[in-house]
Amino acid sequence: MHNKSVAELSRELESGKISSVELTREFLDRIKAEDRQYNSFITVTEDQALADAKTADEQRAAGKASVWTGVPFAHKDIFCTNGVATTCGSKMLANFVPPYDATVTANFRAAGAVCLGKTNMDEFAMGSSNESSFFGAVTNPWGLNNGEKRVPGGSSGGSAAAIAARLVPAATATDTGGSIRQPAALCGVTGLKPTYGRVSRYGMIAFASSLDQGGTMARTAEDNALMLNVMAGFDPKDCTCVDRAVPDYTATLDEPLKGLRIGLPKEYFSDQLSPAMEQQVRNAVKEYEKLGATVKEVSLPRAKLAIAAYYVIAPAEASANLSRFDGVRYGYRCDNPKDLNDLYTRTRAEGFGGEVKRRILVGTYALSAGYFDAYYLKAQKVRRLIQQDFVNAFKEVDVLMSPVTPSPAFVQGEKTSDPVTMYLEDVFTIAVNLAGVPAMSVPAGFVDGLPVGLQIIGNYFEEARLLNAAHQYQQVTDWHQKLPQ
Amino acid sequence: MQWDIVIGLEIHVQLATKTKIFSGSSTAFGAEPNTQASAVDLAMPGTLPVPNEQAFRYAVMFGLAVNAEIGRRSVFDRKNYFYPDLPKGYQTTQLDHPIVGPGFVDIDLEDGSSKRVRIHHAHLEEDAGKSLHEDFDGMTGIDLNRAGTPLIEIVTEPDMNSAEEAVAFAKKLHSLVSSIGICDGDMSQGSLRFDVNISLKPKGSDELGTRTETKNLNSFRFMEQAIAHEVERQMDILEDGGRIIQETRLYNGERDESRSMRSKEEANDYRYFPCPDLLPVVIDDAFIESARDLLPELPDERKARFKEQYGLNDYDARLLSDDARIAAFFEEAVSQGKDAKLAANWVLGEFSARLNAEDKTVVQAPITGSQLGQLVARIADNTVSSSGAKKVFEALWNGDADNADAIIEAQGLKQVSDTGALEQMVDEVLAGMPDQVAQYQEEADPKKQKKMLGGFMGPLMKASKGQGNPKLFNEILVRKLGG
Numbered sequence: 001m002h003n004k005s006v007a008e009l010s011r012e013l014e015s016g017k018i019s020s021v022e023l024t025r026e027f028l029d030r031i032k033a034e035d036r037q038y039n040s041f042i043t044v045t046e047d048q049a050l051a052d053a054k055t056a057d058e059q060r061a062a063g064k065a066s067v068w069t070g071v072p073f074a075h076k077d078i079f080c081t082n083g084v085a086t087t088c089g090s091k092m093l094a095n096f097v098p099p100y101d102a103t104v105t106a107n108f109r110a111a112g113a114v115c116l117g118k119t120n121m122d123e124f125a126m127g128s129s130n131e132s133s134f135f136g137a138v139t140n141p142w143g144l145n146n147g148e149k150r151v152p153g154g155s156s157g158g159s160a161a162a163i164a165a166r167l168v169p170a171a172t173a174t175d176t177g178g179s180i181r182q183p184a185a186l187c188g189v190t191g192l193k194p195t196y197g198r199v200s201r202y203g204m205i206a207f208a209s210s211l212d213q214g215g216t217m218a219r220t221a222e223d224n225a226l227m228l229n230v231m232a233g234f235d236p237k238d239c240t241c242v243d244r245a246v247p248d249y250t251a252t253l254d255e256p257l258k259g260l261r262i263g264l265p266k267e268y269f270s271d272q273l274s275p276a277m278e279q280q281v282r283n284a285v286k287e288y289e290k291l292g293a294t295v296k297e298v299s300l301p302r303a304k305l306a307i308a309a310y311y312v313i314a315p316a317e318a319s320a321n322l323s324r325f326d327g328v329r330y331g332y333r334c335d336n337p338k339d340l341n342d343l344y345t346r347t348r349a350e351g352f353g354g355e356v357k358r359r360i361l362v363g364t365y366a367l368s369a370g371y372f373d374a375y376y377l378k379a380q381k382v383r384r385l386i387q388q389d390f391v392n393a394f395k396e397v398d399v400l401m402s403p404v405t406p407s408p409a410f411v412q413g414e415k416t417s418d419p420v421t422m423y424l425e426d427v428f429t430i431a432v433n434l435a436g437v438p439a440m441s442v443p444a445g446f447v448d449g450l451p452v453g454l455q456i457i458g459n460y461f462e463e464a465r466l467l468n469a470a471h472q473y474q475q476v477t478d479w480h481q482k483l484p485q
Numbered sequence: 486m487q488w489d490i491v492i493g494l495e496i497h498v499q500l501a502t503k504t505k506i507f508s509g510s511s512t513a514f515g516a517e518p519n520t521q522a523s524a525v526d527l528a529m530p531g532t533l534p535v536p537n538e539q540a541f542r543y544a545v546m547f548g549l550a551v552n553a554e555i556g557r558r559s560v561f562d563r564k565n566y567f568y569p570d571l572p573k574g575y576q577t578t579q580l581d582h583p584i585v586g587p588g589f590v591d592i593d594l595e596d597g598s599s600k601r602v603r604i605h606h607a608h609l610e611e612d613a614g615k616s617l618h619e620d621f622d623g624m625t626g627i628d629l630n631r632a633g634t635p636l637i638e639i640v641t642e643p644d645m646n647s648a649e650e651a652v653a654f655a656k657k658l659h660s661l662v663s664s665i666g667i668c669d670g671d672m673s674q675g676s677l678r679f680d681v682n683i684s685l686k687p688k689g690s691d692e693l694g695t696r697t698e699t700k701n702l703n704s705f706r707f708m709e710q711a712i713a714h715e716v717e718r719q720m721d722i723l724e725d726g727g728r729i730i731q732e733t734r735l736y737n738g739e740r741d742e743s744r745s746m747r748s749k750e751e752a753n754d755y756r757y758f759p760c761p762d763l764l765p766v767v768i769d770d771a772f773i774e775s776a777r778d779l780l781p782e783l784p785d786e787r788k789a790r791f792k793e794q795y796g797l798n799d800y801d802a803r804l805l806s807d808d809a810r811i812a813a814f815f816e817e818a819v820s821q822g823k824d825a826k827l828a829a830n831w832v833l834g835e836f837s838a839r840l841n842a843e844d845k846t847v848v849q850a851p852i853t854g855s856q857l858g859q860l861v862a863r864i865a866d867n868t869v870s871s872s873g874a875k876k877v878f879e880a881l882w883n884g885d886a887d888n889a890d891a892i893i894e895a896q897g898l899k900q901v902s903d904t905g906a907l908e909q910m911v912d913e914v915l916a917g918m919p920d921q922v923a924q925y926q927e928e929a930d931p932k933k934q935k936k937m938l939g940g941f942m943g944p945l946m947k948a949s950k951g952q953g954n955p956k957l958f959n960e961i962l963v964r965k966l967g968g
Binding site: 376 | 524527528529530531532533534535536563565567569572573574575625627754756757758761762763764
């Protein structure tokens, strides 16, 4: 059963071939047996999951089941779960049990899905390799055969690895600069970062508020559509959430792609991309041409400024967002503070890891008197220009396609000593967050036995078009079905 | 050396919304600590602010009441600093795009002149919680009930030049925000808090001196004392050839002392930036007009109307119009009492004196405007004399009866105004006082004659058992003696 998709499992449950309790037990057993080598979970909520599965079975027996009723999945440990530890991958919140649900969490609960636990992540979602987690690095299920442990990408590395290893069929994730798409690409799964404002951020622990967006991760595009059906929608608790009708994202999956206009941003096919990677992406584009799409080269002239702008804006917002972790009300508090200043400095020095501290310092600096105009204000202007690049591109084409990453999964420890090299991991994904448009990562081949992701970028609120394009591609390819050895 | 005093004010006004500016928690004062603090107020991870529309409406009402431009695009910023009663580690406030732009308030001064004080801007922001340093044995208690209470911070131009002007402005502002219903006006609970910026400059100089800021004055009396204290302190320094340090000071009203809280150099770098959790709020014409519809009559408008409608002088009109509750009491009295000037005299005279003596506000008074108005009507139609009226007022105040007529009846205070009866009494009294009559008639000086009339009034009042109308007695006397 563990190789089946959400859609298939839902049908199995509906047919009565298996109960949710049995299914939940099977996945829990897999986590127990296999996750030692991946470390993709921070918390496994076995008792709660089995209780929820039992309730789901009862609901189904009573004829009150939805698609998700009784289907196991997991939450990235950035989504607050009422009564279940929510750590955000940090020592700062290792002891934190929220007394409330994130809106996303509540939506899955209401849909009857069975949460198996909380997946590992880079601390406060800051990282591209899942090596900054207080709970240890996550290992990519791919590439273990040649004896090297590779990163799953980050920050949603736990969700991606867990899906790739078939420990869960689907998991929530978040994307601030590529944190859904990059790990999805590196682990060979399908992920979607929706339009900024499509999914509520309430209860999703903030890294950079104007960039953070909750999204979906599963093996197939169809499963991503099923997830987005649960997650998308207006939330009166988040005023950056957009009040706009939510379509049934599964309804348009089977639309033919004839006439789809694809743009290839020339800046994303630069020399940063290895020839082998480029070949896989171009092969994928050829498949789309076979499906009736037209392809042209387009330009995102200011995209090269994205990383610089991002590493001002995101840390600036983070520096304020993380001020609440002060040891006063919840979370980690240093032992025996001798006064208020000591409480603040030691709590934060001991509670935050290196990358988080680095970004708080960068952000604090960028907002400081005398530097604000040169950094923060300038970066916001650049952001506006990058948005304009996308608006212009979408006047000519329906979707943009590009690689997700410059190279496949790298070996653990390879980039930890050089933060800037690590930041370049997100060179093709960051501009999307600055613009706020939706984008997917779809498995599109292998280089050296490691998965390669195709990025499909859409116009604002065109998630349905992206999912349709990804689904059609997955009807004629089987990259997303490949199993790590 | 002669000095000009330059004063600008910053006023924090707690808005009387039912819930907080970014959460649904109650803003009621006096609850058990931390019982009115939700996950949002506690800045729990992942929680987000949602703006309270009513706070915007109140801020716009304030803007309209001070003749200000309304900021059509209202943006919130984060003001970053660490303090235990500031749960998020930043205060959500407005820096560059406040909701209320430049406006003005006219104040009346004791000498009868008036002065315009310009408002620089007013912005929306959230209040912090409270740190309680007592009762925790060397520790500090944090109460977050107040955290997130909506405030407008009003910043004036440095247009005031004396403590009198500053206090007059503060009182006017207090009356304004209370009467338009956006603040409960309770200064003892911190609903209005004043910061005073003071500097001195040589008389007539155009150049402003270095200013200090005295923070958190929560009574008019302390404000007046604090200004006097700070002016004297600065003057002593300047006259000794010293320099004023730009700093924030705290004033202790009990001891009439102040101390430095922090200097400019020690001031925080607040690293303001637009709050990414809150989108800019666009205030459209319809919203502004709906806020305008909610505005009651403003004190200045009321004062003009009182002068026009009731023929009151400027001073009486101001005293009766400043406080909406006194104005309402007065108008209720006029509706019964007809004679507005007489009603004004009674409200500002006997009635106000009695309130002061018993330390009561108008709403605590044991009599209503219409009860006083009925009494005024009886004075106006000569049913009761002014001395009799005072007895009626006393009886009304003490609750002896619920209307003036009943008291006049019960206490026999009704004036006799039957001229036939009064003439007969005058004839009888004059017949018994022939010497005085003769003296009067021989007197050539009309002033002295007028004085001599008093000699007949005593016996006349006695003859009428105190109920004769003195005015009519007077008329009859003059006619009979003169003829």
